[in-house]
Amino acid sequence: MVKVADLSISSSDLSAICAKVRFGNSSEDEIDYFSSIAWSVICEPGDAFAGQLISTFGAARALSLELARTAAARYVSLFAQAGSDWAEMQKFGRFERTLADARERWSPRFSMAKVASAVNTIAALGGWFVTETSEFWPNALLDLENHAPRGLWGIGTPNFDIGRAISVVGSRVSTAYGEYATGELVGPMASRGFSIISGGAYGIDAQAHRATLALGGKTIAVMAGGLDRLYPSGNRELFNEIASKGLLLSEMPPGAEPTKWRFLQRNRLIAALGQAIILVEANARSGAVSTANRGVDLGRPIGAVPGPINAPGSDGCHQLIRGQKAELITCADDILELLGENSTTMPAEVSGLGALETRVLDVIGLTGADFNRIRSEGGLTAAEAEIGIAGLSLLGYIERDSSGWRRSL
Structure with missing residues (x-):
C-alpha cells in the first residue's frame, strides 16, 4: 500500500492538487489519481516502458519505486511478486540499461513543482484531467495497451459522450475540392450522431471541425502539445468554439510544446478514438497517412477520398486505396458501409x-x-x-x- 509520504508530498498538498482538476465519479483513490497526473508530466507520449511499469505495479507504486530509485536487481523480485511475466520486460532489451536510460529521460521532470504548475495552468483555463478509471474515459484508447496515455487533459464539457465516432484527417494545404468533400462527408455523419475527431490543423482538420460545429454536432480536437499551447495559433477562434461546444484533448500537460515527435504520437490517439479513419487529400508522406497506418495496426477500417489523378496532394489516398489498406470513399453511405451500418438515406440529406x-x-x-x-x-x-x-x-x-x-x- 502506497502512502502519501512515499510520494514526497504532504497530504494537504496532494488533496489540493487533485481537487483542482478532478471531475466526475472515479473508483481511483486520490493517491493513484495524483500519481497518474505525475506520470503524465514525467513521460513523453507513447512511453511503453513507463506503461509496462504502471500496468504491473499501478501508477502510485510505480511512482514511489522510481522516487526511491529502486535498484534494477530489486525490480526482478518485485515483478515476480506482482505476478508479472519477467519475460515481458525483456522486449525492451537489457533491463538495467533500459531503466537507466528511462531515468535519464524522466529525471528532469521528477518535480512536484512541475506537476503543480501543470495543474494550476489547466485549472485556470477551466480544464480537467481524467484517467482510465473515470466514467468519461474513452475506452477505445485501451486498444493502445502500454502505449496508452497516462491520462487526458481536457477543456470543454467534461461529461461529453464521444459515443460513435469517426476520425477525419487530411492535408493542411487543402483545396476547394478537399474542403467540399470534407463537408459532404462530415455533415451527414454528424447528423447521424457521430462525433467527428480531428487534429485542429489548418486545411482538412479545420474544415471537419467547422462543418460539424455548423450542424450543432459533436467534435473533438486532439492536440499535440499542452492545452495552453494550442497550435496553430491562427485557429484560435476555432479552438475557442470547440472548447465551448465540444472537446479539446491532449495527453501532454500544460506547458508542453507541440513538437514533431508529439504530433506523430498524437496521431495514434486520433486513430484509436475513431471507429474508422477517413482521409481527404493526403500526400504520401503526410501525418494523415501516418494516422491511417496507426489505424491499420489497431484494426480500424480506413477510408480514403480519391482526388484528381494529377494532384500530388492526394497521392497518399491513392496509394492506400491501391494497396488495399483503404476503401474508396465518395459519400457518407460509403463510410456507413465501412462501419457495417445500414446506409439508408439520412434525414440531413x-x-x-x-x-x-x-x-x-x-x-x-x-x-x-x-x-x-x-x-x-x-x-x-x-x-x-x-x-x-x-x-x-x-x-x-x-x-x-x-x-x-x-x-x-
Missing part, C-alpha cells in the same frame, strides 16, 4: 422537402428546438411553422420530446 419543412428542419438541427424558436429563427408565421412540423412528423424525420422537437435517428 433528404431531398424533395418543401420550403417550410426544410426551414423547420434547419432550425431543429441536431440539438432540437421548441415552437417559438422554430418560428423566430426560421422566419415563419405560426401557421407556417405548424405546417412544416406536421409534414416532417408525418415523414418520420422529427419527433416530439419534453423540450420541443428533435430529429429522429
